[in-house]
Amino acid sequence: MELLVFVIISAIAIVSALGAILVKSPIHVMVWFLGFILSVAASFFALKADLLAGLQLVIYAVAIVVFYVLVITTIPWEKVKMFEGFYKKEFVFALPAFLFTIGASIYLVISSRFSNLRQPLPKDNVSALGTVLFTKYIAPFELASFILLIAMIGAIIFGKEKANG
């Protein structure tokens, strides 16, 4: 059962990712990207990470995809048309390396042994996550908010510059 779930989710994820990087028009890339995000969220659900799945959906599927689409559409169609698709030459060169790394990773992961530190998962993911987040990892949490602040300031500066000149 679980294996079936995994196969479906991973198939969708891989196909979506490949589609995202191989199609010609950026808008089509966004569509495939959205599919990819949804499959990732599904895999989070399958791994019992509820909060994270929800966050993924909210942040990625809503904010980031919309943001990308917004930026794509600010650019005139003619300019976009000039730079669609992908480089054939680089694709040919990179493919062997890519396949090798995939093969090596498959080999490494399959032939590896995990440790026996296995513990049962907590019942309620959200509360467990919240507890740990706000006690043990309070510092990274604050720093993350700091990063967001910086990003916000950066964005504002971008906006200001554009306005001025």
Place this chain on the structure above:
Amino acid sequence: MDKYYLLLGIVLVFIGILGIIIRKNLITMLVATEIMLNGVNISLVSVSHFLGKVDAQVMSIIVLTVAASEVAIGLGLVVSIFRLKGYEASEEITELRD
């Protein structure tokens, strides 16, 4: 089972790298970066599922946050480049200054 999810994560990362190598448009290159980050997230969550602790998921949340802010800034940069140059192709943006 967790092994396979980990493997999925690694494969997605490499797909993302391939995407960066081959795409022409700067925006689609950033999309490939997002694919990489998502692959990392999947790997982290699978590890968390295996260990039974939620610490890796905390890391995953932080990665998510950073990815979001990175998108904002990156796209802001791309728009700036477009404003400057009139186009947004990576093969044209090869020099630091004109």
Place this chain on the structure above:
Amino acid sequence: MQSLILLFPLLSFITISLFGRRIGDFASGVINATAGILSFIVALISMLSMKEPEDIVFYKFLPLSNTSVDIGIYIDKLSITTTVTVTFVASVIFVYAIGYMRYLFGKWTFKFFAYFSLFLFSMLLILLGDSLILMFFGWEGVGLASYLLIGYFHEEKFATKASLEAFVMNRIGDWSFILGIIYTFWLFGTLSLPKLFENANYVPGITLATLLLFGGAVGKSGQLPLHTWLPNAMAGPTPVSALLHAATMVAAGVYMVARLYPIFSLSQTTLSYIAITGVVTMLFAALVATVHDDIKKIIAFSTMSQLAIMFTALGMGFPTAAMFHLTTHAFFKALLFLAAGAVITGLHHHTQNIFEMGGLKKYMPITFSAFMIGALALSGFPPFAGYFSKDAIVSLIMDKNTLVATLILVTSMLTAYYITREAFVVFLGEGHYHEEPHEVEPIMSFPMLILSFLSLMGGFLLWNYFSYMNSSIEPPSSLMAHSIYGIIVAILGISFSYLLYVKKIVDPNTLYELFKPIHTLVKSQFYTEYIYHNIIAKGYLAISRLIYKAVDRIIIDGFVNGVAKVFMILVRFVWEFIDIRFIDIILHKIVMWTFSFGRKLKIIQSGYLNQYIFVILLGIVIILGLIIKGMRL
């Protein structure tokens, strides 16, 4: 205390050299004269308080294996009496010099007084030094002072030539002297005078050593054959002529032989040679003096002649008589020079030719009497000092060798003739002057008076001197045995010149025409001056120039230029064949390769982001490969 004798002139020299410009010329002259007088006083005290000959050593200069060369003073009867004489005459002349050089004050005349002090210091080194080394130091020092003082009027070519001639001839003598010193050291193993006197025994080779030492005296005292510098040295100011070339420096040669007499007396050959040199020179100089007409040159030749008489006495074995004649000669010769200087000053340096002077007796009476006293003393007229000293020599020699004594008497006649000739021509008769000559100031006439007194009275010290010196060879009783001949000869000479130049019984001009070839021969000093100047000196210069042209220019320069040419050809060959063919091409190739290699490398740095990521992927590949390889499976 005795070292003060040397110290005063040395201090005077240093002071005047350093501060002369600031303290002025007159003050420098006063310092100079004071130093001389102080030295004289100390010397006199030393002489009166001396008991035994003593050797005062200041400093061990050069300690050698079994002997050592020291710096010190040797005081015995001979050295202290000579020192007293020299310092006295020097002080008198120093005072005179202040007046004589007054017309040059303001033109750095302090240099003159500095040189004078240097001279006195060196002369005292010769007299008082206790080793041959110190004597040689002083020897060289007086030579240097003589050079500086003769050439004092350094803007006149004649003076500079004369000073150089004096120095070079002195040098030739010094060369002989130093060879003599070396040989003496070789023979006796010591240079210290007391030790030399102790070890004075006959050794083979002593003749050569003493002959070499005498060579130094020949150069210093102006004897044949190193004599042409003495008349030319009159180019210096008159105080210089008076002090150096009459009373003291030229007497250093005589002093040296007398000082080293214990060694000289060991070699009869040397003594004979000294006597021969003396006899020849005295006749030569007396003959030449009879035909010259420069007021100072006549006196210079007379110095040469009188020194020769002293050398004859030394050669005959009578050192005490020679030294006594040296003492009296210092007095009256200096007096003659001072009087001549007074005449020159009184005529405002117009002329020095006696035939352009005349009748100065009524203008300069003091000078006239001084000159006459000096002239009579020189002639050997009693009771002046010269009579006593010269006739002591004649008497002593007459018993030993009649021929030499007769020759001395002939010389005395000639001496009386020429000096009174000079006196009569200058002071008697009539003279025509543009400016009226005047008597000299007291600062110059007072020294002349002192010396006149001594020339008058000094002779009476004869017996005191001889008994003081206590010489065995010269018994005081025989000193004036044959003095009658001296008186006769002097009267003959004086009357001859009186008849010729005052009464003018024969016209000097017709005599001149009659004897003209002899006159020319004698006046040019038997052509010695011509030979030395034109043949030896000029010939040497001509040979040098020839060698310069032949060897230097042609051979050496030609060789160097030839080497340069060959070198240039070699360089050009190397450049054409090696430089251009190989090196330039290789360098060019290297440059080209570097550029193309760089161009190839440039492709990596394309600026394409995609390519950079591709390279990263390649890196990941490599790392994965390494991990797999390193894993244990």
